[in-house]
Amino acid sequence: MTAYAAETLYREGQLSVxxxxxxxxxxKSMLxxxxxxxxxxxxxRAAAR
Structure with a gap:
């Protein structure tokens, strides 16, 4: 579940790593x-899209 939450937050692009x-x-290494x-x-830049 944490991996999914991490992906969601990352893809939203509102928070830093x-x-x-x-x-x-x-x-951060786990993230x-x-x-x-x-x-x-x-x-x-590709990750921000």
Missing amino acids: EQIAQRLHIP YAYMCYRTVPVGG
Whole structure:
């Protein structure tokens, strides 16, 4: 469930990676692992779309 929440918050584009990690009480490294697990492109301008 946390991976889905992380993906949703990330795709909304309103919060930074650090803010998402803080909100979900996980380290940023775990957030990036969740994005990888959910096959979400991270970084660059493509991720913001």
